[in-house]
Amino acid sequence: MVSKFFYPQEKVAIFIDGANTYAAAKSLGFDIDYKRLLELFQAGCHLVRAFYYTALTENEEYSPIRPLVDWLDYNGYTMVTKPTKEFVDATGQRKRKGNMDVELAIDMLEMAEHIDHALLFSGDGDFRRLVEAVQRRGVRVTVVSTVRSQPPMIADELRRQADRFIDLTDLADRIQRQHPQHSVRGPADEAGRLVQPA
Secondary structure, three states: OHHHHOOOOOEEEEEEEHHHHHHHHHHHOOOEOHHHHHHHHHHHOEEEEEEEEEEEOOOOOOOOOHHHHHHHHHOOOEEEEEEOEEEEOOOOOEEEEOOOHHHHHHHHHHHHHHOOEEEEEOOOHHHHHHHHHHHHOOOEEEEEEOOOOOOOOOOHHHHHHOOEEEEHHHHHHHHEOOOOOOOOOOOEOOOOOEOOOO
């Protein structure tokens, strides 16, 4: 299915806006298996690099995203992270922000001379001008997000600018995390053989 979006021998780079893609998948009710995602595109094109962008909260004993970041770092992704900034808004509420748009934009512009096709996992309308700039350098841009959530996660202006749009739901069966089935067969020994009750 993915191979129909790419030309043979086309050099491709993936740019994943972590927070935006996580929110889009959650709104559709599934978790992305990033190993399956990488394998899907490695099989369908000449994948040069896969970037993943996320902000990290520093000085916390446990960050829920840290295990994912570490796994991605060891398994074929180029991780781009920065610490979140903490601030107090006008109502006195403590907030955190960690926007990775500039980092993603710089990397895509720098990679443009080395690739034929950029795959952007984000629905953020702020990327419309980036997509346009990369297209002027002769790079095709496919955007992956969704219109099937309420509200849609893809900005209309970004979808219109892209050379092609892929809805995340169309990839779901190929990239969603498979939750293991719990066995109810009974106890097993160390070799995995069923233990018969005495």
